[in-house]
Amino acid sequence: MKLSIREKLVTAFIGPPGCGKSTLLRCINRMNDLIENVRTEGQVRIDGHDVFGHAVDVIELRKRVGMVYQKSNPFPKSIYENIAYGMRVAGVKKKPMLDEVVEQSLRSGRCGTK
Numbered sequence: 001m002k003l004s005i006r007e008k009l010v011t012a013f014i015g016p017p018g019c020g021k022s023t024l025l026r027c028i029n030r031m032n033d034l035i036e037n038v039r040t041e042g043q044v045r046i047d048g049h050d051v052f053g054h055a056v057d058v059i060e061l062r063k064r065v066g067m068v069y070q071k072s073n074p075f076p077k078s079i080y081e082n083i084a085y086g087m088r089v090a091g092v093k094k095k096p097m098l099d100e101v102v103e104q105s106l107r108s109g110r111c112g113t114k
Contacts, residue, residue, distance in 0.1 A: 022069075029065035030058050034076065059089055079106075 005011050013021040023032070030051060032038040044051045051061055067073075074082045083102045092098060 022067075025067050029062050029067065030056075031062070031067070033058065063089065 013024060015021050026032045026035075027040060028044055028046075028051065032040060040052060046061075046065070049056070051065075075085060077085075080102055083105050084098045087098055087101060
């Protein structure tokens with residue numbers, strides 16, 4: 001099966017709960033890699049490259065293929081690590097800077113939860 005998704009447009013997968021929407025999206029950006037005992041088969045190609053190839057930089061892939069959930073869907077890490085994740089991916093490594101941003105996010109209530 002081939003599904004073409006056009007660049008720079010919003011694409012939505014709509015369906016009833018449990019029909020596989022999130023599972024499909026997690027296959028595209030390899031978020032399933034973070035779930036124990038998940039098995040994938042077949043290919044998912046972006047710009048002609050299989051996202052499951054050994055040479056794929058998963059962090060770079062996830063920067064290009066994002067997801068927005070109805071409900072918060074944190075990584076299986078601490079609250080601190082979930083908030084700091086984006087900065088770490090962007091290359092910020094200085095703990096004082098991460099600490100400041102995490103604290104500001106928690107105090108302001110702008111850390112992805114409502």
